[in-house]
Amino acid sequence: IKKGKLPPSPSKLPLLGNLHQLGAFPHRSTWELSKKYGPIMLLRLGSMPAIIVSSAETAKEILKTHDLECCSRPPLTGPKRLSYNFQDVGFVPYGHYYREMRKICVTELFSMKRVQSFQSVRKEEVDLLIKSISESATPANPVDLSKGILSLTASIIFRIALGKNFQGSELDNDKLQKLVSEAATMLGSFCASDFFPYVGNMIDWFTGFHRRLENTFHELDAVFQQIIDDHFKSGTTMHEHNQEDIVDVLLRMVKDQTENGAIHLTKDHIKGILLDIFVAGIDTSAIAIIWAMTELARKPTAMKKAQDEIRSCVGNKGKVADNDVSQLKYLKMIIKETLRLHPPGPLLLPRETASHLKIGDYDIYPKTRIAVNVWAIGRDPDIWNNPEEFIPERFEDGVIDLKGQHFELLPFGAGRRICPGMNMGMAVLELALANLLYFFDWKVPSGVEIDMEERVTISLGKKTALMLVPIKYNIGEDDEIMHC
Numbered sequence: 001i002k003k004g005k006l007p008p009s010p011s012k013l014p015l016l017g018n019l020h021q022l023g024a025f026p027h028r029s030t031w032e033l034s035k036k037y038g039p040i041m042l043l044r045l046g047s048m049p050a051i052i053v054s055s056a057e058t059a060k061e062i063l064k065t066h067d068l069e070c071c072s073r074p075p076l077t078g079p080k081r082l083s084y085n086f087q088d089v090g091f092v093p094y095g096h097y098y099r100e101m102r103k104i105c106v107t108e109l110f111s112m113k114r115v116q117s118f119q120s121v122r123k124e125e126v127d128l129l130i131k132s133i134s135e136s137a138t139p140a141n142p143v144d145l146s147k148g149i150l151s152l153t154a155s156i157i158f159r160i161a162l163g164k165n166f167q168g169s170e171l172d173n174d175k176l177q178k179l180v181s182e183a184a185t186m187l188g189s190f191c192a193s194d195f196f197p198y199v200g201n202m203i204d205w206f207t208g209f210h211r212r213l214e215n216t217f218h219e220l221d222a223v224f225q226q227i228i229d230d231h232f233k234s235g236t237t238m239h240e241h242n243q244e245d246i247v248d249v250l251l252r253m254v255k256d257q258t259e260n261g262a263i264h265l266t267k268d269h270i271k272g273i274l275l276d277i278f279v280a281g282i283d284t285s286a287i288a289i290i291w292a293m294t295e296l297a298r299k300p301t302a303m304k305k306a307q308d309e310i311r312s313c314v315g316n317k318g319k320v321a322d323n324d325v326s327q328l329k330y331l332k333m334i335i336k337e338t339l340r341l342h343p344p345g346p347l348l349l350p351r352e353t354a355s356h357l358k359i360g361d362y363d364i365y366p367k368t369r370i371a372v373n374v375w376a377i378g379r380d381p382d383i384w385n386n387p388e389e390f391i392p393e394r395f396e397d398g399v400i401d402l403k404g405q406h407f408e409l410l411p412f413g414a415g416r417r418i419c420p421g422m423n424m425g426m427a428v429l430e431l432a433l434a435n436l437l438y439f440f441d442w443k444v445p446s447g448v449e450i451d452m453e454e455r456v457t458i459s460l461g462k463k464t465a466l467m468l469v470p471i472k473y474n475i476g477e478d479d480e481i482m483h484c
């Protein structure tokens with residue numbers, strides 16, 4: 001029995017502990033519990049201890065003061081299988097391999113230079129989305145924006161990672177997107193082995209979890225293998241725009257092992273990283289754009305203000321480019337406000353303590369799981385006025401940024417495990433939103449009330465499709481550039 005003072009806990013059931021209290025929306029249920037038990041509470045999930053952190057101060061303790069003790073990941077069943085036994089970066093427990101792999105991600109795969117080098121990919125794909133919406137835009141015809149936005153972010157990530165988009169080929173984008181979505185569902189699904197070490201495995205065979213996980217793994221593996229084989233066949237110079245994609249970079253590193261410091265990279269590492277990029281990069285950016293458009297559709301004054309800013313900045317140039325975006329202050333406030341209310345990873349990715357630590361008076365023991373409820377922190381009435389309301393102006397003074405230094409707003413996490421794809425994600429988010437708002441006025445179909453229901457997988461999206469009516473904005477010859 002552990003000695004010391006433990007954080008407060010709700011009462012538990014035998015065997016289940018507090019598992020039954022999580023429900024379908026753990027970010028909401030733990031938020032409710034935290035109102036009674038405080039910003040750091042201890043739950044027992046089956047036989048696993050877990051602390052839930054729900055205030056900016058306690059998040060800072062975990063993600064900054066005690067980051068080193070708290071930056072491992074629990075070895076969960078779904079992530080373990082799909083990441084080729086943790087040969088990735090996002091799910092692997094902390095250690096030497098993680099540090100080396102993270103270095104490769106930050107300096108090679110997702111660096112600012114790399115983000116800039118994919119500028120033309122983002123532009124072409126956003127142009128295609130705008131074109132397809134323009135073609136179907138009539139005053140009576142709502143478009144499925146969720147579908148369009150998801151295929152935009154999927155196409156961008158496929159092209160960045162693999163050098164091409166699969167539209168029209170045997171493995172088309174929709175098929176690959178469905179496979180990625182199944183992987184995200186498996187990563188977010190209940191898996192008994194993760195809570196009941198002895199009997200859990202049997203339960204997972206009985207419920208079909210293992211079979212479904214194996215199927216997903218084998219289908220993804222076949223795709224990854226085909227992608228790698230294709231890269232070997234074609235060589236880098238055959239790709240679009242003669243540009244190195246992420247698989248090229250990794251294959252180059254596999255060939256020239258001296259580049260990788262102390263780790264030996266194999267094809268399974270490439271596959272593990274591809275898994276991370278697909279599940280971490282496609283849905284998250286799409287979800288954020290969809291929620292932003294949803295909130296703006298519900299708040300026409302904010303939509304109009306954003307459009308006025310964009311249109312007066314861009315004038316009759318005919319599209320918003322990457323370099324216009326830096327001027328769009330209100331758009332940036334909209335993005336912060338969207339990520340405050342709808343962080344795509346509401347509890348971040350699960351962490352695990354590597355050693356004993358103390359937070360205030362409380363003792364936290366090794367191998368305790370940690371969830372940081374950034375969704376609840378974004379709604380904390382001690383930090384935010386009218387927390388449930390969408391008010392982009394609250395970020396007017398520009399003090400709070402998204403880089404993990406302001407613990408009241410942590411959609412990308414903080415500390416050693418902060419999202420390494422933040423710049424990549426933000427570049428897509430800003431460009432897509434700016435163009436959607438520049439080219440169209442958006443109306444809610446008459447008689448429809450936009451619903452805000454959520455859908456939980458490994459991320460938190462909008463459950464039902466966002467259907468809006470696009471009305472083409474007339475970009476006149478005399479639309480002058482006002483203040484860019």
Ligand code: HEM
Binds near residue numbers: 089276285343
């Ligand atoms: C709006 C877009 C995005 C959001 C909101 C987001 C959010 C997050 C969050 C909350 C985490 C967990 C941080 C933690 O555990 O403390 C994370 C991790 C990660 N993200 Fe993102 N992400 C986005 C886009 C991307 C993109 C575009 C990529 C890659 C192309 C990416 C790659 C990763 C990876 C590899 C990790 C694991 C990092 C690690 O464990 O060291 N993300 N992201």
